[in-house]
Amino acid sequence: MPEREPPDTSRLVSTEWLAAHLGAPNLVIVDGSWHMPATGRKGREEFLKAHIPGAVFFDIDAVSDVASPLPHMLPSPTLFRAAMESLGIGRQMKIVVYDTEGLFSAPRVWWTLRAFGAVDVAILDGGFPKWLAEGRPTESGEAPYLPARFDATLDHDWVASIDDVAARVADRRAQILDARPAERFRGEAPEPRAGVRPGHIPGARNLPVSELVKDGRLADAATIRRAVEAAGIDPAKPVITSCGSGVTAAILWLALDTIGAPPVALYDGSWTEWGASDRPVATGPAD
The missing domain is CATH 3.40.250.10 (Rhodanese-like domain)
Structure with missing residues (x-):
């Protein structure tokens, strides 16, 4: 089992910082949008219509213990590793998470990634609403990704x-x-x-x-x-x-x-x- 590295102490990155680093090597942008069922909103559908360039979609309901009767409980390390690697999210990468509410579900994704051993995870300050309000670029559809390695070890504490x-x-x-x-x-x-x-x-x-x-x-x-x-x-x-x-x-x-x-x-x-x-x-x- 790999030793857990100390987490990065930064929690938020600005839209200015992210805009300046779009396309940077070893950076992965993650749309972690999730909505209460009663809203009728679907995070993945909205992601496919518009997202920050290069972002991948982290589905809180899918990346979970689907055998549990409870919603979106943490999955096994094996399942989590497979899900992250299928998105091109590496344990050692700089990971920036955002959501379409500004700050609602992104912290859950931030916390989950850190609980499974991600070293450097931050949340986009103001999220997608701030990004859009500033007239920054978006794209639609699925984003291509490069292979990545995520050796997941859940910190049960x-x-x-x-x-x-x-x-x-x-x-x-x-x-x-x-x-x-x-x-x-x-x-x-x-x-x-x-x-x-x-x-x-x-x-x-x-x-x-x-x-x-x-x-x-x-x-x-x-x-x-x-x-x-x-x-x-x-x-x-x-x-x-x-x-x-x-x-x-x-x-x-x-x-x-x-x-x-x-x-x-x-x-x-x-x-x-x-x-x-x-x-x-x-x-x-x-x-």
């Missing part, structure tokens, strides 16, 4: 199971931070997936990602820190991020990482798993 979360909540070894909208966290709004109860994990805290992302861009560090502390989270103590199905939990990861307090894990099954299980559920504000 980054991923929390339902039993991990239950155990850490029970003995107060970690704080749970939920990215869902407040109405869903409190149980006042129905869940978008059938069979999932409303509410939240007992003891969890709520920080909707709408408080951290404005106009498709991540808030500054001071704003993030204030929001985290207002949610009742001590960034100096272990945090597990969660959401509806493991996508926006990665935005919380990115935000906490930005203030120098990276989470100990992301709950991959998130509320879709917990809310459909027989585990206890809390409603109302965080207790």
Whole structure:
């Protein structure tokens, strides 16, 4: 098993930087767009119509454990390696991820690549909306790619199971931070997936990602820190991020990482798993 190299500390690259490096060797641009099923939007269809020149499409639903009843759970290292190599994504390459919302699903792809050992992964600041607003070039159709090697080794410490979360909540070894909208966290709004109860994990805290992302861009560090502390989270103590199905939990990861307090894990099954299980559920504000 190859040793994991220290990850690159940069998290965002500008549209100016990316425009200046289009076509650079050892650079791969990844469209990681994913949309909630209720929107009716299809990331791949939109990618084929327009994307940043040279970009490849990372399908969050396809690059997953398709045997799991839960949506887009992490795949095996073997499957992940095959998927990345089929896209021309190498473990040692400079990888820049973006999405069509600005900052929504790209952090999930960023987190996934890093969890499987990618060395240098960044997110495009402002994403595709900023790129388009600046009149930068696009292309359509599938982009050609060169062969690449991705020796995938999943860092299991980054991923929390339902039993991990239950155990850490029970003995107060970690704080749970939920990215869902407040109405869903409190149980006042129905869940978008059938069979999932409303509410939240007992003891969890709520920080909707709408408080951290404005106009498709991540808030500054001071704003993030204030929001985290207002949610009742001590960034100096272990945090597990969660959401509806493991996508926006990665935005919380990115935000906490930005203030120098990276989470100990992301709950991959998130509320879709917990809310459909027989585990206890809390409603109302965080207790």
